[in-house]
Amino acid sequence: MDQTDVAGDIADILLTEEQIGAKLDELAAQIDRDYEGKDLLLVGVLKGAVMVMADLSRRLHTKAEMDWMAVSSYGSGTKSSGVVRILKDLDTDLTGRNVLIVEDIIDSGLTLSWLVANLRSRGPASVEIAAALRKPEAAKVDVEVKYVGFEIPNEFVVGYGLDYAERYRNLPFVATLAPHVYS
Ligand code: 5GP
Ligand code: MG
Ligand code: MG
Numbered sequence: 001m002d003q004t005d006v007a008g009d010i011a012d013i014l015l016t017e018e019q020i021g022a023k024l025d026e027l028a029a030q031i032d033r034d035y036e037g038k039d040l041l042l043v044g045v046l047k048g049a050v051m052v053m054a055d056l057s058r059r060l061h062t063k064a065e066m067d068w069m070a071v072s073s074y075g076s077g078t079k080s081s082g083v084v085r086i087l088k089d090l091d092t093d094l095t096g097r098n099v100l101i102v103e104d105i106i107d108s109g110l111t112l113s114w115l116v117a118n119l120r121s122r123g124p125a126s127v128e129i130a131a132a133l134r135k136p137e138a139a140k141v142d143v144e145v146k147y148v149g150f151e152i153p154n155e156f157v158v159g160y161g162l163d164y165a166e167r168y169r170n171l172p173f174v175a176t177l178a179p180h181v182y183s
Helices: 017-034 050-057 110-120 136-140
Strands: 010-015 040-046 064-074 083-088 098-106 126-134 147-151 174-177
Touching (some): 040 110, 110 126
Parallel strands (some): 126 147
């Protein structure tokens, strides 16, 4: 294996591209039913949500616009604190809009809970959340996630938009990393 090949860095594949695709078919059908006759504004949270935004939005029949936000949450290393700074704000006025936040993963849920409150303060008709993945910790936070792809165990995962030190986002599946990657 040469050093530029990622295959040697993967420990386990938790979710294959096929499994993710099948789940997004279900979520898109559900979203189409729920937003029938309404127009939708999809809000992706950079950078992790890029894959799920692309794959979910392409499956929708509902008219949808797309906008993006980038936020940074202050915290000690891998734990987020819930203190959030907006790095890139939306271009879109949310007044009267039906907003669907599209997220890669919900762990502590602190970032998301801040984001929901922030977007709700801008006068939208509704704000809901769709997340590809959710970890058990998220149950402790008081934010209702209407559309969830997969509940995953409390392990650090990469791929499908999720990074370790900005790497592995482009993997089409969700996986854990081999120990040698961290050392
Ligand atoms: P929280 O829900 O704790 O506020 O933070 C969620 C963010 O933490 C996600 O958007 C993601 O950037 C990062 N995160 C949480 N769990 C994981 C994980 O297992 N792998 C990766 N790569 N990022 C994670
Ligand atoms: Mg995210
Ligand atoms: Mg990250």
